[in-house]
Amino acid sequence: GDSVTQMEGPVTLSEEAFxxxxxxxxxxGYPSLFWxxxxxxxxxxxxxxxxxxxxxxxxxxxxxxxxxxxTSFHLEKGxxxxxxxxxxxxxxxxxxxxxxxxxxxxxxxxxxxxx
Amino acid sequence: xxxxTQTPSHQVTQMGQEVILRCVPISNHLYFxxxxxxxxxxxxxxxSFYNNEISEKSEIFDDQFSVExxxxxxxxxxxxxxxxxxxxxxxxxxxxxxxxxxxxxGPGTRLLVL
Numbered sequence: 181g182d183s184v185t186q187m188e189g190p191v192t193l194s195e196e197a198f199x200x201x202x203x204x205x206x207x208x209g210y211p212s213l214f215w216x217x218x219x220x221x222x223x224x225x226x227x228x229x230x231x232x233x234x235x236x237x238x239x240x241x242x243x244x245x246x247x248x249x250x251t252s253f254h255l256e257k258g259x260x261x262x263x264x265x266x267x268x269x270x271x272x273x274x275x276x277x278x279x280x281x282x283x284x285x286x287x288x289x290x291x292x293x294x295x
Numbered sequence: 296x297x298x299x300t301q302t303p304s305h306q307v308t309q310m311g312q313e314v315i316l317r318c319v320p321i322s323n324h325l326y327f328x329x330x331x332x333x334x335x336x337x338x339x340x341x342x343s344f345y346n347n348e349i350s351e352k353s354e355i356f357d358d359q360f361s362v363e364x365x366x367x368x369x370x371x372x373x374x375x376x377x378x379x380x381x382x383x384x385x386x387x388x389x390x391x392x393x394x395x396x397x398x399x400x401g402p403g404t405r406l407l408v409l
Contacts, residue, residue, distance in 0.1 A: 216400075221402070223402040223403055224386065225400070271338075280345070280351040281326055281328070281343060281396070282328065282343050283330070283338075287336070287337045288338070
């Protein structure tokens with residue numbers, strides 16, 4: 181079945197460092213891809229999304245490109261801040277007839293940014 | 296900004312007891328979801344709900360689970376006879392007018408079954 185795999189955390193970076201969190205997926209058809217972020221004590225918030233191959237999602241300095249050939253959707257940010265410390269979830273939503281919009285999540289990657 | 300709310304934030308119950316987790320989705324949304332996250336594990340889809348009926352459910356969502364939209368605002372998840380392995384964070388989500396729209400999540404209810 182469909183699945184998402186993320187790199188293991190935690191990831192610890194210094195402020196202004198470059199961030200990459202790897203995400204690969206397995207799916208039939210052409211899923212939509214998402215990154216959600218969970219700040220301490222809060223629910224999941226959509227960070228960015230891409231709905232078709234080669235689309236780039238971006239928000240708050242974060243970017244991810246839908247790569248069909250490598251089935252990947254890696255999250256990047258050029259310069260992280262302490263306020264980016266959170267848990268990041270990669271997710272997919274299958275496409276096709278009967279799709280109900282359910283999300284299939286990766287295991288989450290904890291990012292800790294130190295001043 | 297509209298948000299999804301969930302109550303209670305924490306619930307402790309004895310094994311075998313019934314629990315009802317409550318969610319108030321964003322008011323004009325039509326698609327509703329429950330997910331759960333066992334500590335240290337992935338967020339898992341439980342059920343989707345549209346037009347007053349279940350549109351999809353996972354293998355986890357067995358006969359002890361049920362969902363209901365009792366009025367125009369609430370969306371509930373009932374666990375009929377809780378088990379130790381039901382201990383998890385339960386998230387409610389809603390989306391606007393199609394299954395492809397962005398899902399907005401509530402802050403979750405942490406359920407502990409003793």
